[in-house]
Amino acid sequence: MSTSPTALKRWIAGELARLRERNGATRADAAKAIRGSIQNIGHFEVGRRMPKALELETLLRFYGVPDRVDFFLSLRDRAKKGTDWWVGFDADDSALPAYFKLFLGLEAMASRIESWDVQVIPGLFQTSEYAEAVIRGGEPELPEAEVARRIELRMARHREVLEREHPPSVWAVLDEAALRRVVGSAEVMRAQLELLLQLAQRPNVEVQVLPFGSGAHPGTEGAFTVLTYPPDFDGDLGMVYAETRVRGIYYDEQEDVRKYRETLTRLQVAARKPRDSLESIKRLAKDL
Structure with missing residues (x-):
C-alpha cells in the first residue's frame, strides 16, 4: 500500500x-x-x-x-x-497545482484505476512527446521550463504507478476520437499508439475503444477516473475524479461514486471487447 x-x-x-x-x-x-x-x-x-x-x-x-x-x-x-512521491515537484504550482496532489496520492494508493477518456490518451499512458503536444496545445503560452517540468511529472507518475512492484489493475475506456486525433504529428501519434498496445499486453491493464458507431452514450458529459481502494478499506466504494479547465473535482459520497461506476460499466459494455479494441488500435497505428 x-x-x-x-x-x-x-x-x-x-x-x-x-x-x-x-x-x-x-x-x-x-x-x-x-x-x-x-x-x-x-x-x-x-x-x-x-x-x-x-x-x-x-x-x-x-x-x-x-x-x-x-x-x-x-x-x-x-x-x-510516509512521504508523497511527488515531493520534488511540490514547489512548482504550475507543474503540480494544489488540487491535483490528492489525486496523485489516491492514484498511488489505489488497487484499481478505471477511466473514461474522450479527447486524449490518458496521462498515465502517454509518451513524453505526446504529453508535450497535449500540454502545448492546452496552454501554448507556457515557458519551455514549465512544459519540461510538467512532462517530467507525467513520466514520473507513469513510473510510480505502472512500474511499481505491485501495480494496480488499470481499465481504460477510450473514445475512438482520442485515438484518431493526431496529436503532435503522425510520428508522435504512432509511437503513442504503439505504447498503448504494449501496455495493454500487461496482465493488469485492459484497454477498450468506444467506436463512433456506438451513437449517444452515458459518457458524453466528459472524462472521469474511478479509483478503488485496496481490500483492507472494508466496504469503501472509492472515489471519482473529474477535471475541468481550472480545477479538479472529487466525488466520494457513496451515491455519487455508485452513479459513476454504473456509467463506466455501461461504457465498458458498449465498447469493443479488449481484443477487438487492440486490433482497432493496431490498424490505426499502421495507417499512420
Whole structure:
C-alpha cells in the first residue's frame, strides 16, 4: 500500500466523519467521548490534523467499530512517517497545482484505476512527446521550463504507478476520437499508439475503444477516473475524479461514486471487447 500522507490523511478524515454520522452521533457527542472540543473533531474530519493515537482509538470504539482500531492506527502511523512521491515537484504550482496532489496520492494508493477518456490518451499512458503536444496545445503560452517540468511529472507518475512492484489493475475506456486525433504529428501519434498496445499486453491493464458507431452514450458529459481502494478499506466504494479547465473535482459520497461506476460499466459494455479494441488500435497505428 502507498504511504502517501496526503491520501491516507484524507481517507482517515472522511471515514471518521462517515462513521460518526452512521452512528447517529454529533460532533459534540464525539468531542465529549474524547474529552476534547467540537473544533478538534471538525479538524479531524476535514483532515486539518490527525487525532492522537488514543483519541483515534477512543473515537472508533465510540462509533462501534473496535475491530478497526489496529487498521486505523497503522494508517495513521504510515501517514505520519510516509512521504508523497511527488515531493520534488511540490514547489512548482504550475507543474503540480494544489488540487491535483490528492489525486496523485489516491492514484498511488489505489488497487484499481478505471477511466473514461474522450479527447486524449490518458496521462498515465502517454509518451513524453505526446504529453508535450497535449500540454502545448492546452496552454501554448507556457515557458519551455514549465512544459519540461510538467512532462517530467507525467513520466514520473507513469513510473510510480505502472512500474511499481505491485501495480494496480488499470481499465481504460477510450473514445475512438482520442485515438484518431493526431496529436503532435503522425510520428508522435504512432509511437503513442504503439505504447498503448504494449501496455495493454500487461496482465493488469485492459484497454477498450468506444467506436463512433456506438451513437449517444452515458459518457458524453466528459472524462472521469474511478479509483478503488485496496481490500483492507472494508466496504469503501472509492472515489471519482473529474477535471475541468481550472480545477479538479472529487466525488466520494457513496451515491455519487455508485452513479459513476454504473456509467463506466455501461461504457465498458458498449465498447469493443479488449481484443477487438487492440486490433482497432493496431490498424490505426499502421495507417499512420
